[in-house]
Every structure is written in C-alpha cells, then in structure tokens.
Amino acid sequence: MSSMTPFEPKNPIVKWVEYRLPIFSLVHGTLVAYPAPRNLNYWWNFGSLAGMMLVLQIVTGIVLAMHYTPHADLAFLSVERIMRDVNYGWLIRYLHSNGASFFFIAVYIHIFRGLYYGSYKAPREILWWLGLVILLLMMATAFMGYVLPWGQMSFWGATVITNLFSAIPGVGESIVTWLWGGFSVGNPTLNRFFSLHYLLPFVLVGVVILHIWALHEHGSNNPTGLDMKSRADQIPFHPYYTVKDLFGIGVFLIIFCLFVFYSPDMLGHPDNYTPADPLVTPPHIVPEWYFLPFYAILRAIPDKLGGVIAMFAAILILFVLPWLDTSRVRSARFRPIYKQLFWLLVIDVVALTYIGGKPPEGWFIVFGRVATAYYFLHFLVIMPLVGWFEQPKPLPKSIAESVLGNGQASTPAKEKA
Known part of the structure; x- marks a missing residue:
C-alpha cells in the first residue's frame, strides 16, 4: 500500500x-x-485514550502547580483559592481530579482487553511488563496526588497507607519514617509527596515511550490472536485507525465532560472537603475508587504483613501471567471455557471494588475473603489447568480470512503455536 x-x-x-x-x-x-492488523475493534481504542488522558493530566497538573502551596498550613486554602479566585481554576482542578479517574478507567479496560485477547503471550512479554510498570507508576502518582488537597481523607489516607510499610520486618519502621520525613504525617510528608507527584508523570512518559517502542517491535495483537503473515493481513494505521481513534476520543470526552460539568465530585469523597485534622479520625477511611480492589485484598487477610504481601502480589502476579497461561491459543474468542472464566474474573474484581468501599465488618469480611481467594486461584490454579485441558475452537488461517470470511478451511488450534 x-x-x-x-x-x-x-x-x-x-x-x-x-x-x-x-x-x-x-x-x-x-x-x-505503521502496519496494523486489519481486524482491530474498538477495545483497542483505550491505549490511545490512556495516552490522551496522560497528556491532559500533565498539562492541568503543571497549571495547578503554579497556584498550589505545598505547606500543611496553606495547602487546603490554596486549593480553595484555585477553585474560587483563579480564572477557570475550578475547571482545571475538576479536569485534573476527574481526569485521574478516567485515566484509570482507560488503563483498566486496556489491561482487561489484554487479558481477554492474550496480549501478554510471546513475543509481547516485555510489552506487557512495561504496561504493568505504567500501572504501578500511575498508582504511586495518584496516591501522592490524593494527599495534596490536605483534607481529612487525604491526611488519614496517607497515614493508613504509609503505615502499611511498617509491617516489613527489620526495615519497615525506617521506611515509614523516611516517607513521612519525621515521626508523623506532616509538612515534610506533604512536600515530599508534592515533589514526587510532579516528577513521576514525566517518568511515566518515558515508560510509555518504551511501551510504544516494544509494541512496534512485534506489532499489535488482534482479536484472533494470529500474527500478521502477509500484506493482506494489515492496513496502515492512518487513516483507518486514526479515524477510529478520533471517534472513540469523541465518545470518551462526552462522558468525561458530563462528569466534569455536572457531577464533578461524584468520584471523590466528601470528607476531603474538610481540612485535615490529626485529632479527628474519619469513621471510615477509604482510598480513591481505583484502589478499592487492592484495598479489599489488603483487608481480607487478618495479618498485617500478610495483607500487605497479598495486596502487592495481586499486581505482581500479572508479571508472570505469560507463563501461568499454558494455552497455545491467545484469544479467548476461540477458548470457550476461558472466556467464561474471564467474565467471572471481571465480576470478582467488581465485587472486590464494592467490598473495598464498605466497612470491614459482618458479611463484607467473608465476601471479601472469598473474592480474594478466587482472584489468586484464577491465576495460580484455574488458568494453568484450563490451558492444559481446554479444547479450543478451530482458528482461521489468517487475519484476512477472519475479516473477509472467504470460506477457506480453518486450521485446528493445536497446529498453531
């Protein structure tokens, strides 16, 4: 072409x-x-949507940093000043705060798309790892950013989460003291978090560049999971997928703007509109919604160190996913059993998100432990077993055949690597 x-x-x-x-x-x-597979669907839009949200977060964050004061006595008031006195400060702040949530929405959908279509399988393991590093950097950046308004939930969220590191034998207390810059959450903590919150997005950009580089080395995965073998399997990225991306961006921005202009506080917590008070503990301390699944896993383990290990393991286990999945077929489209288990995993993560936002009492504790157990069983036990015993459906001979439907004979899945 x-x-x-x-x-x-x-x-x-x-x-x-x-x-x-x-x-x-x-x-x-x-x-x-860039030669792209000719059968990419709209689930592939979320990579570019995540990139767009990263740019928006950096631009709005730089403007907000011009007016923000990283001091325990002035931080809350400086945020109020941004909202009330800075020209369009309310808009910039709402774009930034809601942008974090929509950034996570795009990335989470992007990850689940990769899980469904087997985008973590060889030769894309490093591409998958870089994506997970991006997720970890996002989490660190978002956590530090949540502390900056210095409201009640900011202060106590920082206190609870940083205290988790004290569970590490030997060095835990030293790590907490270093994070705090003293012996309690205070002004040094706020300064450190502001500095790192400003720095990490630029580190994130560097990892995103590596992610795109790794993507272009072996090309994009596609709904069939087949590799491109001929010119008939591929089309140029522009204009075919740039137009598709622009349509996706338009729909995404409409939903995003509905939140920014009509429900800007829906995804936040009302306690954070009260100035931080070390003497008054909120009745229920919860992180932002995008941390809730991992918070639920943390609370599901009765032991503090065990909970911290389980919380980090929930993400680290995804790094070994290319070897835990023993199936020779990438896409769940041709794996009838795995497809059902994938949707069970989605339901399980949604359940963990719900449980993470509820008080740790009564049936919420039992439900959280069951959901946590299934999460790890899915990856450590069920996925390897299904890969060994599942009989996949026949695969098409090529990407072009799956698109054009020319009636050629399909190839049995066992013959495909």
Missing part, C-alpha cells in the same frame, strides 16, 4: 531538518505508515 511506503519529504525545510534529525520519518512510521 502506498501509505506504508518510506517517508520521502517534498518540502525543502522538512527535508533539511529530516537529514539532520529524522524526526518526521519517526512520526510517519509511528502514526501513519
């Missing part, structure tokens, strides 16, 4: 720059001529 040909500049200025710094050919190869 002509649009997948090498970049040849016609403009003399572009040609002059390109000879000395081949940035235009890099952009052309990444966003225009």
Whole structure:
C-alpha cells in the first residue's frame, strides 16, 4: 500500500531538518505508515485514550502547580483559592481530579482487553511488563496526588497507607519514617509527596515511550490472536485507525465532560472537603475508587504483613501471567471455557471494588475473603489447568480470512503455536 511506503519529504525545510534529525520519518512510521492488523475493534481504542488522558493530566497538573502551596498550613486554602479566585481554576482542578479517574478507567479496560485477547503471550512479554510498570507508576502518582488537597481523607489516607510499610520486618519502621520525613504525617510528608507527584508523570512518559517502542517491535495483537503473515493481513494505521481513534476520543470526552460539568465530585469523597485534622479520625477511611480492589485484598487477610504481601502480589502476579497461561491459543474468542472464566474474573474484581468501599465488618469480611481467594486461584490454579485441558475452537488461517470470511478451511488450534 502506498501509505506504508518510506517517508520521502517534498518540502525543502522538512527535508533539511529530516537529514539532520529524522524526526518526521519517526512520526510517519509511528502514526501513519505503521502496519496494523486489519481486524482491530474498538477495545483497542483505550491505549490511545490512556495516552490522551496522560497528556491532559500533565498539562492541568503543571497549571495547578503554579497556584498550589505545598505547606500543611496553606495547602487546603490554596486549593480553595484555585477553585474560587483563579480564572477557570475550578475547571482545571475538576479536569485534573476527574481526569485521574478516567485515566484509570482507560488503563483498566486496556489491561482487561489484554487479558481477554492474550496480549501478554510471546513475543509481547516485555510489552506487557512495561504496561504493568505504567500501572504501578500511575498508582504511586495518584496516591501522592490524593494527599495534596490536605483534607481529612487525604491526611488519614496517607497515614493508613504509609503505615502499611511498617509491617516489613527489620526495615519497615525506617521506611515509614523516611516517607513521612519525621515521626508523623506532616509538612515534610506533604512536600515530599508534592515533589514526587510532579516528577513521576514525566517518568511515566518515558515508560510509555518504551511501551510504544516494544509494541512496534512485534506489532499489535488482534482479536484472533494470529500474527500478521502477509500484506493482506494489515492496513496502515492512518487513516483507518486514526479515524477510529478520533471517534472513540469523541465518545470518551462526552462522558468525561458530563462528569466534569455536572457531577464533578461524584468520584471523590466528601470528607476531603474538610481540612485535615490529626485529632479527628474519619469513621471510615477509604482510598480513591481505583484502589478499592487492592484495598479489599489488603483487608481480607487478618495479618498485617500478610495483607500487605497479598495486596502487592495481586499486581505482581500479572508479571508472570505469560507463563501461568499454558494455552497455545491467545484469544479467548476461540477458548470457550476461558472466556467464561474471564467474565467471572471481571465480576470478582467488581465485587472486590464494592467490598473495598464498605466497612470491614459482618458479611463484607467473608465476601471479601472469598473474592480474594478466587482472584489468586484464577491465576495460580484455574488458568494453568484450563490451558492444559481446554479444547479450543478451530482458528482461521489468517487475519484476512477472519475479516473477509472467504470460506477457506480453518486450521485446528493445536497446529498453531
């Protein structure tokens, strides 16, 4: 196809720059001529949506940092000043606070899409790892950002979460003291968190670049899980998927703007509109909604150290997923048993999110422990066993055949690596 040909500049200025710094050919190869599978669906939009939200978070965060005061006595008041006195400060802050939630929504859907279609399988293991590193950096950045308004939930959330590190034998207390910058959450803590919250998004950009680099090395996965074998299996990224991405961005922004302009506080906690008070503990301390599944796993274990280990293991277990999944077929589209188990996992994570926002009492504790047990059983026991014993459906011979439906004979799944 002509649009997948090498970049040849016609403009003399572009040609002059390109000879000395081949940035235009890099952009052309990444966003225009990049050969993509011809059968990508709208679930693949969420990668670009996550990138868009990262840019929005950085831009709004830089503007907010111009007006924010990282001091325990002034932080809450500076946020109020942003909301009331800074021109469009309310809009910038709501874009930033709701943008964090929508950033996580895009990334979580992106991860579950990868789980469904087997995007973690060889040769994309490092691509998968880099995606998980992005998730961990997002979590660290979001946690530190949640502390900055210095409301009640900010202060006590920081106190509870940082105290978890004290469960680490030997060095736990020293880690907590280092995080606090003293012997309690206070002004040094706020300064450290503000500094790191400003820095980490730029580290995140670097990891995203590596993520895109790894993606382009072996190409995108696709709903069939088959590799591209011929020109018939691929189409240029532009204009086919740029148009698709623009449509997805439009729909995503409509929903995002509904929250920003009509329900800007729906995803937050009302206690955070009260200034931090070390002498008054909120009746129920909860993190932001995107941390709730892991918070539920933490509370499901009665032992403090065991809960911390389980919470971190819930993410770290995803790093070994390429080897836990023993099936030779990537896509759940051709795996009838795994497809049902995937939706059970989705229900389980939603249940953990619900439990994480409830008080640790009564049947919530029992339900949380059952959901936590299933989460780990799914990856450690069920997934390897299903991969060994499941009989997948026949795979098409190529991506083109799955799209065009030309009636050619399918290839049994066992013959596919």
